[in-house]
Amino acid sequence: MTTLNGGSNTELDDKPEVYKLSRATRLFTVWRKLKRSKMAVTGFGIVVFMVLLALFAPIIAPYGQKEYMASYRPPTMEHLFGTDGRGRDMFSMIVYGSRISLYVGAAAVAIELLIGISFGMTSGYFGGKIDEIMMRMTDVIMTLPELMLLILAVALFQVTSVHIIVLIMGVIGWPFMARVVRSEFLSLRERTFVEAAKSMGASSWRIIVHHILPNALSTIIVLATMEIPWYIFYEASLTFLGFGDRASPSWGVLLEGGQYPLLGGYWWVITFPGLALFFISLGFNLFGDGLRDALDVKQIER
Amino acid sequence: MTIRTYIIRRILVIIPVFLLISLIIFMMIHLAPGDPTRVLIGTRGKVPQEYFEKRIKDLGLDQPIFVQYFLWLSSLLRGDLGVSFVRGGGATPVIQLIGERVPYTLELMVFAEIISVIVAVVLGVIAAVKHYSIIDALASLGALIGYSTPNFWLAIMLVLFFSVQLRLLPAGGTQSLGVTFSSPLQYIGDHLRHLILPVSVLVLVWTAYLLRMTRSSMLEVLGQDYITTARAKGLKERAVIYKHALRNALLPIITYEGYSVGYLFAGAAVIEYIFDWQGLGNFMVTYSVIRDYPSIMGLAMIIAIMVLLANLIADIAYAIADPRIRYD
Numbered sequence: 001m002t003t004l005n006g007g008s009n010t011e012l013d014d015k016p017e018v019y020k021l022s023r024a025t026r027l028f029t030v031w032r033k034l035k036r037s038k039m040a041v042t043g044f045g046i047v048v049f050m051v052l053l054a055l056f057a058p059i060i061a062p063y064g065q066k067e068y069m070a071s072y073r074p075p076t077m078e079h080l081f082g083t084d085g086r087g088r089d090m091f092s093m094i095v096y097g098s099r100i101s102l103y104v105g106a107a108a109v110a111i112e113l114l115i116g117i118s119f120g121m122t123s124g125y126f127g128g129k130i131d132e133i134m135m136r137m138t139d140v141i142m143t144l145p146e147l148m149l150l151i152l153a154v155a156l157f158q159v160t161s162v163h164i165i166v167l168i169m170g171v172i173g174w175p176f177m178a179r180v181v182r183s184e185f186l187s188l189r190e191r192t193f194v195e196a197a198k199s200m201g202a203s204s205w206r207i208i209v210h211h212i213l214p215n216a217l218s219t220i221i222v223l224a225t226m227e228i229p230w231y232i233f234y235e236a237s238l239t240f241l242g243f244g245d246r247a248s249p250s251w252g253v254l255l256e257g258g259q260y261p262l263l264g265g266y267w268w269v270i271t272f273p274g275l276a277l278f279f280i281s282l283g284f285n286l287f288g289d290g291l292r293d294a295l296d297v298k299q300i301e302r
Numbered sequence: 303m304t305i306r307t308y309i310i311r312r313i314l315v316i317i318p319v320f321l322l323i324s325l326i327i328f329m330m331i332h333l334a335p336g337d338p339t340r341v342l343i344g345t346r347g348k349v350p351q352e353y354f355e356k357r358i359k360d361l362g363l364d365q366p367i368f369v370q371y372f373l374w375l376s377s378l379l380r381g382d383l384g385v386s387f388v389r390g391g392g393a394t395p396v397i398q399l400i401g402e403r404v405p406y407t408l409e410l411m412v413f414a415e416i417i418s419v420i421v422a423v424v425l426g427v428i429a430a431v432k433h434y435s436i437i438d439a440l441a442s443l444g445a446l447i448g449y450s451t452p453n454f455w456l457a458i459m460l461v462l463f464f465s466v467q468l469r470l471l472p473a474g475g476t477q478s479l480g481v482t483f484s485s486p487l488q489y490i491g492d493h494l495r496h497l498i499l500p501v502s503v504l505v506l507v508w509t510a511y512l513l514r515m516t517r518s519s520m521l522e523v524l525g526q527d528y529i530t531t532a533r534a535k536g537l538k539e540r541a542v543i544y545k546h547a548l549r550n551a552l553l554p555i556i557t558y559e560g561y562s563v564g565y566l567f568a569g570a571a572v573i574e575y576i577f578d579w580q581g582l583g584n585f586m587v588t589y590s591v592i593r594d595y596p597s598i599m600g601l602a603m604i605i606a607i608m609v610l611l612a613n614l615i616a617d618i619a620y621a622i623a624d625p626r627i628r629y630d
Contacts, residue, residue, distance in 0.1 A: 136315075140322045143609050144602065145568035148586065152598060155590035156334040233452050237572050240454055241587055255455060259576075262462055263473075270462065274455030282450040289446075 033294035040290020046283030054099040061092035065249055072266050082268035084254070085261055090268060094276050096249040101280055104166055104235040105228035111170025113224055116177025117213075123178065124185025125208050131182070138175035146172050147234055154243045162245055165238065169231055180223055184216035218295035225288035229281035236277055251277050305621055312617055316610050323606045324378065328371050331595055353393065383600030388592065396600040400582065406476060407581035411570060413497065414504035419559075422509045423552070426516025430524060430551075431543060441513060448510025453569060457503045457576045464499060472496050474578035500577045504570055515558060519551040526550075553624055560616015564609040 034040045053060060063069075071087040073079050081090035123134040149172050150165075159165055188194065189212060197211050238244050239252030246253060251273040258269030291297075358364060365373075377384075383400070385393035429441040465473035472478065476496055483489040523529065524547055532542045571583025578584065582601065589597040 136319060136322075139315075139319050140326070143319060143323055143564065143606050143613075145564035145605070145609070147568035148564070148571070148602070148605065151568075151571075151587065151590050152330065152602060155593060156330060156595075156598070158335065229450065236452060237454060241572065241575065242591060255458070259458060262458060263466060265466065267462055270455070270458050274452060274459065277452045277455060278450055281452070282446070285446060285450050 030294045034290055037290040037293060039286045040294065043283050043286025043288070043290055046279055047287055050098050050102060050280050050283060053095055054102050057095050057099055061089075061095040063089035063092040065093065065096055067092075072261065072264075072269070074266075075268050081272040082266075084257055084269050085266075086257075090254070090272055093249045093254055094251065094272055097251045097254060097273065097276065098280070100162060100248060100250045101232045101235065101277070104162065104169075105232045105280075105284070107163075107166045108169040108173065108231040109224050109227050111167065112174045112177050112227065113220070115170065115174040117181050117220065119174065120178035120181025121185060121208055121213070124182035125189055125204065125212065127186070127189075135179075135182070138178055141172065141175045147237060150234060150238060151241070151243070154238060159243070160245050162235070162248065162250070165235060165244055166231075169234060173227070173231070177220070177223060177227075180219060181216060184219055185212055188212045188215050219297050222288055222292045222295060222297045225284055225291055229284045232277065232280060308621055309618055312614060316614065320606065320610060321375075324375055324603060325371065327599055327602050327606075328374060331599055332367070334595070378603060383603070384596035386589075386594055386597045388589070388594050388597070396596050399597060400585070400601060400604055403580060403582045403585050406579060407567070407570070407574070407583060410497070410500055410504070410574065410579060410581055411566060413501045414508060414570075415559075415566075417501070418505045418508040418512055421505070422512030423516050423548075423555075425509075426513045427520055427543065427548060427551075429513070429517045430520035433521065438517075441517065445510040445513045445517075448506055449514070451507065453503055453507045454572045454576055456506060457500070457573050460499050460503060461576075471499055473499075474576070476578075476580050496577075496579075500573050500579055503573050504566075507569070508566065512555065512558075515555055516551065519554050520547060523547045523551045553620065556619050556623065557616050560612050560619070563612035564605065567605065567608075 034044075065088070067089065068087040069079075069083055069089070071083055071085050073083040073087075075082040079089050079091065081094065084090055084093070119134060119138075123131045146169075150168060153159070153168050153172075154165060157164075159168070185208075189207075194207055194211055197207050202211070235244070235250065236252035236255065239246075239248075239250045240256045241252075242256060244250065244252070254273040255270055255277075258266070258273070261269050360373075360377075363370060381397060383396035386396050386399055387393060389399070425441050429438040432438055461473045464471045472495060474496075476493060477489070478492050478496075481492070483492065524543075529542060529547055532546045533539075537546075567583060570581075571586050573579070574581045574583035575587045582605075585597070586601055589601070
């Protein structure tokens with residue numbers, strides 16, 4: 001097989017300029033559509049803003065994470081978002097917290113992509129008995145709600161590290177991605193260009209990676225973008241419930257700290273971390289919606 | 303394939319899935335740090351020594367792990383989920399602890415579900431029919447804001463506004479404490495007042511998802527050829543929308559509802575916890591925090607069964623509503 005591939009694949013790869021041009025044109029059309037969509041631009045703007053906030057947190061934050069001042073100061077010019085019960089500047093804490101949320105969203109989705117794509121690819125391309133068994137496996141994991149499994153795992157194993165939480169999220173969260181990738185592969189493998197590649201002697205691996213995967217990419221990208229806010233919410237929910245690293249400036253931890261002072265009327269302690277969560281999620285959702293329209297992907301719901 | 307064989311086949315599929323879930327939960331508990339014997343019998347509260355020894359025998363904890371699993375599974379199938387010592391006054395069967403909570407969760411979820419389905423379907427249909435109108439734009443914007451809002455934050459903000467600032471509604475619990483009710487009606491009124499805030503949070507968030515789904519599903523159906531045919535036949539627009547479009551647009555929503563029971567439950571858990579609502583979700587959070595293993599294991603299995611049944615019902619409902627599905 002390999003010797004056969006060597007010959008025919010070079011031909012497949014070095015296709016005439018038209019192929020490359022069409023891909024470039026396609027990218028350009030997507031970019032133009034994205035730019036024209038107000039929603040996508042707003043979403044992208046919010047996401048970029050949050051990423052910059054996270055990257056330059058030490059420069060942007062006026063106070064350090066461990067600087068303790070007078071507690072429960074209402075918002076003033078000195079403390080934009082006031083101070084919390086331990087006298088920490090809420091604005092600075094939220095700026096540092098953006099690092100955790102973005103890290104959680106990106107890393108969990110990366111794990112989900114890694115497991116979900118390889119699993120869905122195998123299942124959808126080979127079909128038959130393999131597919132049947134693999135799909136039953138996703139059934140099993142999807143039966144128990146993600147957030148519940150997450151709470152059980154974190155409580156049972158007394159996890160405090162955010163890295164482990166992310167790992168658990170990715171390991172629990174991949175089946176939906178796997179299913180979407182599988183259904184894309186199921187329909188794409190019947191298409192004529194796959195048949196053409198097969199008749200030229202391309203190996204399964206080659207067909208999967210070079211012919212089917214690029215065509216399934218739009219759906220995968222849209223789904224991954226829409227999944228990010230879910231993971232961010234899960235992490236915030238977990239830390240809000242009292243799990244995870246209590247010393248971190250995670251927005252969930254900040255919100256949990258604001259729950260009791262609420263009764264004393266210290267509204268700013270809970271308002272701002274929540275707004276931050278809302279905006280980051282809004283950003284990814286808007287951008288995801290815009291991407292879906294630009295890439296012409298069907299609505300996916302979970 | 304007839305609908306009967308479809309249903310039978312669909313039920314048979316559940317069995318291996320159920321067994322695998324039970325195995326996963328069993329393994330999770332066994333892998334958890336600490337002495338699994340203590341873990342399985344209960345690490346919290348006072349466990350009498352003789353009960354401890356008897357339980358080791360009953361559960362076969364002195365036997366190989368496979369035997370333990372089958373013993374646990376068989377007692378599970380007989381409805382014995384073990385006992386918990388968390389509540390004072392000796393052993394309480396876990397099944398009883400869970401049973402006490404079920405009505406509260408059902409009440410919360412059923413109320414929220416009915417309201418959000420009605421609101422979402424009505425708004426979704428209007429938004430789709432009047433595509434690109436102001437109503438459509440507002441509905442889409444509302445949905446976007448709804449599903450970008452963390453539900454637990456919304457819950458605290460509502461408490462801040464309606465309970466702390468306006469002092470209109472209770473901040474939590476299922477009934478007012480230290481109040482004697484003169485009539486059952488008064489009790490029901492008081493209970494319903496406690497229900498308003500948690501239900502509102504769930505409705506706001508769930509409606510957002512459903513609205514988005516109804517709208518896009520409706521838009522897709524309205525673009526189909528048979529809708530044009532129906533219009534060309536001279537049917538009234540009302541009949542086209544409600545008889546031809548909506549019925550088909552609701553199909554994916556049926557499946558979504560059936561398959562999201564687990565997610566809805568887990569999402570509602572955090573809300574139950576915030577409002578101190580005495581339901582299963584609150585039970586899950588509080589018993590996970592104190593690591594009462596028999597309760598957690600039992601609850602996880604009950605939820606798994608619940609979700610499997612809901613999925614089954616959704617699939618059967620779909621097969622009945624859409625005849626094409628049976629020949630898959």
